[in-house]
Amino acid sequence: MNFQKPLSGRITSRFGPRKHPVSGKVGSFHNGIDISAPTGTDIVAPDSGRISEVWTHEKGGKCMAMIGRTGIRFGFAHLDQQLKKVGDIVNMGDVIAKCGNTGVSTGSHLHFTVKQNGNWVNPETYFKF
């Protein structure tokens, strides 16, 4: 399956166990990757599919998720703007959000997650940044 990168940028935190950048707590699990990019950078749909969730979270800030063609769920957090609504159909490459610094965050970046069959998967399995 071919996916499109949600945005271009540098990975500042990888998937897996880590020391939390804000709380300093050791042993927390990073369920995605962080990609550094300026606030307002376009975030595009990595696959064609449907917007499944749009929400705001104390830590994650403005968040969105979509379900792609194979049922993989892609999640996006710390957004500056959420440009789609739940149920919207999107094509791969459509702009769905803007990168930001909302929630508990140390700078503008995208927290990007991939969930497959109910499990968090390393996004770098599918994407090269």
Ligand SMILES: [Zn+2]
């Ligand atoms: Zn993160």
